Amino acid sequence: MPEPLTVPSALTAQVERLIPSARLGRLGRLRRGLEKEGLRVDANGHIAQTPHPHALGSKLTHPHITTDYSESLLEYITPVYSQPGEALCFLSDLHTFTYHHLENEWIWPGSMPSRLSGNDSVPIADYGSSNVGTMKHVYRKGLDMRYGRIMQAIAGVHYNVSLPDDMWHGLRELEKATNIPFNDYRSTRYFGMIRHFRRHSWLLLYLFGASPAIDKSFLPDGQKVPEKLQSLSDDTYFAPYATTLRMSDLGYQNKVQSQLKICFNSLSNYVNTLRHAISSPWPDYEKMGVNVDGEWRQLNANILQIENEYYSDIRPKRVAKHNETPSQALEARGVEYIEVRCLDLNPFDPLGVTEEQMRFVDTFLMWCLLSDSPWISDEECDRLDDNRRWVVERGRDPELQLFNHGETTSVREWGEQIFAEMGEVARLLDAVEEGTPHADALASLAPRLADPSLTPSAQVLERLKANGGSLSDLMLSLAKEQAEQLKAAPMQRCREALLAQLIETSHQQQHDIEAADQETFEEFLQVYFTKARESRALSALPSEVRQ
Template identity: 45%
Template sequence: MANQNSAHPQAGAFQRRLAALASGPHADALRQGLRGIEKESLRVTPQGKLAMTPHPRAFGSALTHPLITTDYSEALVELITPAETDAALTLDRLDVLHRFAYSHMGDELLWNNSMPNSLPPEDEIPLGLYGTSNIGTLKHVYRRGLALRYGRTMQCIAGIHYNYSLNEDVWRAWQALDPTSTLTARDFQSERYFALIRNFRRTSWLLMYLFGASPALNRRFVEGKAHRLETFDADTFYLPHATSLRMSDLGYTNNPAQADLLPSYDNLDAYLDVLAKAVSQPYAPYEAIGTQRDGEWVQINTNVLQIENEFYSTIRPKRVTQSGERPLHALSERGVQYIEVRCLDIDPFEPTGISLETARFLDAYLLYCALEDSPLLPPRASIEANGNFSAVAKEGRKPGLTLQRDGKSVPMREWAEALFDAIEPVAKTLDALNGNDDHTRTLAALRPRIADASLTPSARVLQTMRDRQQSFDEFALELSTRHAEWFRARPLSVDEERAMEALAAKSLVDQAEVERNDTESFDAFVAEYQVYTLNRASV
């Protein structure tokens, strides 16, 4: 068996698995998986203040547009690419979305950083609006609940989500390698995605080290909160060796209700059990708030989680939902379809917030996580993984940093080098199938960051701020302005613009149709929504 924390594959099952899947009639399927990107960005004024304007109508409906919506705030734009078989195509799609957005935002900018700018007082941060339909109102009420539970400021953190799936022929071919398997094709696929998730949980601290880009923040973000951040300048706090304050304990993980949530990643049923309980179990502090104030809804319910997506995690198993379907029910009925990596910071040096190099690494790394042996992750191992992730987020560039692997200390750099060695055969296999050297060149370009922390994005952020004598806000605004100029200098072609305008127009029509078709009160709609959760999503 390979090392339980996936330091490196042994020349056994892993290598045979990789070789078998990379040859024969299904070899081409190994490079035909899908990846998509969701990028969140705050809209800000040219002076770097939060935009108080509505979601631009030219963007279409935030409720029904498939590619442009809002996340938490009316000012927090979310750009969603279609799924593509090549990361380069995915980034091209993300580039198009940025260029379209900038042609319809006036002089506003997209804040190209995970940590927010100097925000207005809590009650002035606008919540997302989704029209008058019951489902649109539910989305708004959900955000009211998030404000009560976590605060509006924290919800303005932004990030990159990377959606990844293997072609289903890969799973079929893999299962055929094991004649003793009695699982259905659907259950085998779900089981293997959970194996990927377990390996990711063990080793995703590596992503924080390589790509974390939020070592500093505006001091108002933690105003009135206990913290151990240090002063960078009059307006900025930071940690000297941090890679990602966004992924540290400044967010959801510091919430008591979620702190006790430790889903099992041993299999789909165990995972669903924990989340189904969380969306149906009352939580006393939320019960004290209630669901309505002065006749207005302030949260969907008083449970540990209002809905399953409220649970914060670095990676999620996902299944595309049908109209009106809850995510838990979709997973329970049809199994895991893809995974969503949720821990990536926006790269402030990249106009789209993520480089092709990062995407190529993710593709090789996630395939490695899928193929490597993946022992179960009992609570103790899960806590150990959380501790490693947190340590690298807060002090990943600290010289001599050690992590815990199976209860023993191991130098972070040593483990990182071993992981690169483990991923390399996967990168070579992908390149052989594609007839290029994209993934091996990516690994070669990123490996020096292990020995030289100054090459990491988090170190570059702090060094740039020092060199230019900039506060966090000044640094982020300068780069965001520069990126805006780059996008505005490259308007879409006439055909591309027409296609995007047509999507926006259709989304507005679709929203109006949803609103016309509502036949029940919002109270009745919420009651049915809750019954659906308990009777159909609980497993």
């Protein structure tokens, strides 16, 4: 008989003290927004070579429909909502609206790219002639120089979550921390949440990873096939126990960045490390050149061109003001929300993400916040990276053991302990809901721990093996099925009118930005990076600004 699972008494006590306020409506609800990427592909499953449709508006200025790295990589951005279903409704309307303007193209439902024809088959996004648009384009050219374009064609879901101020005030009073400035308290607690997330993000990779296979065209010609991959068909490689190859060294990777060792112990450490990276030249990047014979190859030759180049599975965020970098916004006003970046697209859902998944991630993040989360040592940081890599590459392997506080444990044993603790947090979140959606999400997903065949990665492999083994054929079939569902889905009339109006409005805004430029691109960049290196910490500001 296994020993019964125990929940830390401190966690239970915190939940018990917060539930009465939650039931009285004094804490509010979590707020979240979605960013969802998806490649446009042609009828044969090849990445589309056509420009971003003019009928979708300007990708430079449209608030909800843009592109990520590639001209073909659509990115949808929802507003912030306090109910997951509302965010999904908006996301659905964005898909439906897009399909009204696509001709013989489909939105790829998988995270790993469709059929490619080498590096140049991934077109770099073009944002027009303005300095801002040129900067976005040159930044992407720099990513091509450093890492290649194929890696940049990977898609996923970014999940942005914040706690309402009422909940922060409640926690601050509960902990008798009212003597700490509000923004400092909130930032410190968000970083505690991030550290606990880093210790346990492997669970999200196991539960929601859905990319155990790749199209063979994803590997550059002549590259040796990694040992972890096996051939499944003429056009597909797979890793038998993998959960998310998107998050492996085949996907987003940057060996230069690994030296930064950001483990999110404090806001100042995080900001200073990023500022160092965007100011420090790297020899290999210097050899590539920056502006060569009038051609901009990259924004600079530093470890990071800009802060967005830093890859991580979670980020602290704050909406930046004009002429302010992301880290300067954090430094000046603290953390506003966090961005979860490790979620694969769910290829079996037309939107790539479900409400059940959102409820689970909400519970997981709140558990991370309410749990004890000491600073992460360099040694522990390495162990966390090991756990993450092992779950990515063989998370469904029944023999897999993970490091947990100096001991080893299985995915199932550790996962069941986390679920037990999350059950307490679900009670808190469900106190303001009709029914028990957070507890229901836990109950629905728990069987995946005991039966790996229920995970999305296993389901993808099962479908592949039953249908000829071609990843691109399977994903193209799913894309066409989902397109029919989305085309037929009714849109909210007011939202359809809004999106129609934004077509003309966004193009006009881009035109106005281009017409207003007075300085050369080189002058623009010089001013940008001079300001980017400035500290915006309150202690560094003049006294009249701090008041």
